Amino acid sequence: MTDATSFDGPRDVRFGDYVQLLKPRVMSLVVFTALVGLVLAPGGINPMLGFAAILFIALGGGASGALNMWYDADIDAVMRRTARRPVPDGRVTAGEARALGLGLAGLSVIMLGLAANWVAAGLLAFTIFFYAVVYTMWLKRATPQNIVIGGAAGAFPPMIGWAAATGGVSVESVMMFALIFMWTPPHFWALALFMKEDYHKAGVPMLTVTHGRRATRVHILVYTILLAGLAIGAGFTALGGPIYMAAAIVLNVLFLIGAVRIWRRDEGMAEADGYAVEKRFFRFSLLYLFLHFGAMLADTALLEVM
Amino acid sequence: MAFAKDHDLHRRRLGMNVGVALTLVAFVAVMFGVTVVKVTNGGLIEAYDHQPRASVLPITEPVQ
Numbered sequence: 001m002t003d004a005t006s007f008d009g010p011r012d013v014r015f016g017d018y019v020q021l022l023k024p025r026v027m028s029l030v031v032f033t034a035l036v037g038l039v040l041a042p043g044g045i046n047p048m049l050g051f052a053a054i055l056f057i058a059l060g061g062g063a064s065g066a067l068n069m070w071y072d073a074d075i076d077a078v079m080r081r082t083a084r085r086p087v088p089d090g091r092v093t094a095g096e097a098r099a100l101g102l103g104l105a106g107l108s109v110i111m112l113g114l115a116a117n118w119v120a121a122g123l124l125a126f127t128i129f130f131y132a133v134v135y136t137m138w139l140k141r142a143t144p145q146n147i148v149i150g151g152a153a154g155a156f157p158p159m160i161g162w163a164a165a166t167g168g169v170s171v172e173s174v175m176m177f178a179l180i181f182m183w184t185p186p187h188f189w190a191l192a193l194f195m196k197e198d199y200h201k202a203g204v205p206m207l208t209v210t211h212g213r214r215a216t217r218v219h220i221l222v223y224t225i226l227l228a229g230l231a232i233g234a235g236f237t238a239l240g241g242p243i244y245m246a247a248a249i250v251l252n253v254l255f256l257i258g259a260v261r262i263w264r265r266d267e268g269m270a271e272a273d274g275y276a277v278e279k280r281f282f283r284f285s286l287l288y289l290f291l292h293f294g295a296m297l298a299d300t301a302l303l304e305v306m
Numbered sequence: 307m308a309f310a311k312d313h314d315l316h317r318r319r320l321g322m323n324v325g326v327a328l329t330l331v332a333f334v335a336v337m338f339g340v341t342v343v344k345v346t347n348g349g350l351i352e353a354y355d356h357q358p359r360a361s362v363l364p365i366t367e368p369v370q
Contacts, residue, residue: 012318015325048343052336115340 017086021069021097022062022104029289030061030157036293037161037176040239040300045116045165052115053164057157060108060124064153066101067132070094072140079198101132116164123163127156141203144210151184152177158293175234176293182227183289186220186259190282193217193262194275217263220281224259228252231292241299248295251288258284 034057038050045053069076069087077088086092105128113121135150155177162173192199192208193216199206207216231252235245258281265277316323 013322015322018325046343046347048339052340055336 013091017091018100020086021066021092021100022059023065023068024062026065026154027058027061029154029286031058032290033176033180033293034058034157034161034164036297037158037173038165039161040172040176040296041162041165043166049115050165053112053120054161056108056112056115057120057124057160057164059104060112060128061157063101063104063108064128064131066097066104067128068101068136070097070101071132071136073097075141075202075204078202079195081195081198105132112160112164117167119167119169120160120163123156123160127153127160130156142205144205144207146205147188148185151181151188154184155180172238175237175239176296178230179227179234179292180289182223182230183285185223186227187282187285187289189216189220189223190262190278190285193270193278194282213267217265221259221263224255228256239296241296241302243298243302244292244295246295247291251291254284255281255288 031054034054038045038053069085072082073085073087073094076082076085082088087094087097105125109121109125109128112124131150131153135146135153139146139150158176158180159169159173162176163169189207192206193213196208196213199209203209207219231248232245234240235248240248258277261277262281270278
């Protein structure tokens with residue numbers, strides 16, 4: 001007979017578990033990029049309305065995170081990286097995650113429409129739909145291009161921020177979108193390289209699973225080259241200024257060096273040092289995105305001062 | 307008259323309830339702030355309600 005008394009049930013739900021459903025780390029990037037989009041936009045916006053807009057964009061991002069955790073609980077439970085998330089861990093039921101996600105999605109879109117405008121609200125609604133339905137329900141389990149196309153969801157926030165301030169879409173906001181869009185694949189493929197067994201076990205068709213690790217390394221290099229061209233090219237549009245240009249050149253050279261090193265390694269070398277290069281590339285990719293947007297912000301501040 | 311002792315569940319979920327309460331208070335505060343800005347900026351708070359009303363009609367010629 002099994003020893004039922006040794007079963008250590010899930011502990012009581014805490015407020016923090018619901019916060020976890022909103023993927024706070026992803027949300028921090030959403031908040032930051034949306035803020036840059038909003039601040040860079042010409043015309044400006046009342047600070048209180050700007051604050052409310054960022055808040056509701058973040059909530060919308062959180063809503064799509066909760067919907068993702070509801071739908072992907074089966075995958076998350078298998079992968080070591082995600083097994084401790086609230087739903088697979090049993091602290092929050094899948095139904096609660098779905099209810100929270102749907103509720104916050106509706107709330108955030110309506111409130112963003114009221115606080116800013118309906119163009120921004122429409123973009124936010126599309127972003128939530130794209131992440132929760134197009135990426136999570138459809139692409140993620142179907143194609144190795146999952147994160148390439150799904151990356152669009154993460155790329156929308158600066159465009160929403162821009163739209164909140166201006167009520168429209170422009171070349172600059174599309175450039176900010178493109179920067180995050182092109183950054184996402186190398187970022188996640190580096191993760192897939194060192195999370196080696198996870199995606200295999202869960203049956204998620206990541207590039208590492210379907211086309212092998214060699215192909216993934218080549219893809220990282222190719223996408224990084226395209227990204228570098230785009231990031232430096234963005235410096236010649238209205239987004240760029242002296243600080244952005246300087247930062248973009250340094251960051252993209254460093255990123256390219258990392259991608260080349262990943263490309264030149266094989267699995268034996270990676271195993272030998274515990275995927276140190278891939279992990280460093282992944283961590284640097286976060287800094288890379290943060291500093292590009294930070295530099296845009298700094299250039300805007302510089303213009304104000306001069 | 308003594309209050310009934312808190313049920314165990316309420317004590318264990320205190321953090322949860324306080325968190326929900328603070329979230330709601332914050333939401334009200336944000337809504338209040340947005341409302342103040344919208345109203346002081348002269349946002350149109352009179353909507354068309356199927357009655358011609360001078361205040362919501364476009365100005366067609368300068369007032370003499």
